[in-house]
Amino acid sequence: xxxxxxxxxxxxxxxxxxxxxxxxxxxxxxxxxxxxxxxxxxxxxxxxxxxxxxxxxxxxxxxxxxxxxxxxxxxxxxxxxxxxxxxxxxxxx
Numbered sequence: 001x002x003x004x005x006x007x008x009x010x011x012x013x014x015x016x017x018x019x020x021x022x023x024x025x026x027x028x029x030x031x032x033x034x035x036x037x038x039x040x041x042x043x044x045x046x047x048x049x050x051x052x053x054x055x056x057x058x059x060x061x062x063x064x065x066x067x068x069x070x071x072x073x074x075x076x077x078x079x080x081x082x083x084x085x086x087x088x089x090x091x092x093x
Contacts, residue, residue, distance in 0.1 A: 001051050002032045010035045013043070 004010070009032050016023055016036050027034050027048050036044040047055070071077055078086070 001047075001055065002030060004032060004035070009033065010037060010042075012036075013038045016046075 008026070011023065011034060013036050016034070023034055023046070026032075027046055031048055031051055033048075033051070034046045035042050036046065068077075
């Protein structure tokens with residue numbers, strides 16, 4: 001995801017309502033999220049669908065890495081040699 005540009009990517013809700021189509025176009029073209037504020041506080045973030053999906057995939061990958069690390073820490077992991085032997089054994093079958 002591209003970094004926010006504070007001068008362009010933070011908009012009050014009233015301006016977002018008035019120019020929804022242009023803000024959606026901006027989000028799609030720049031691939032940057034848009035932060036919507038209400039009474040000076042951030043209340044929502046609008047993202048391009050492809051950027052959202054990419055973010056979800058990264059989160060899922062990080063969760064899988066965290067789960068694998070927990071399994072290794074609890075002794076459920078395999079050594080590299082054992083894993084290789086198992087995989088090669090299955091390929092030969």
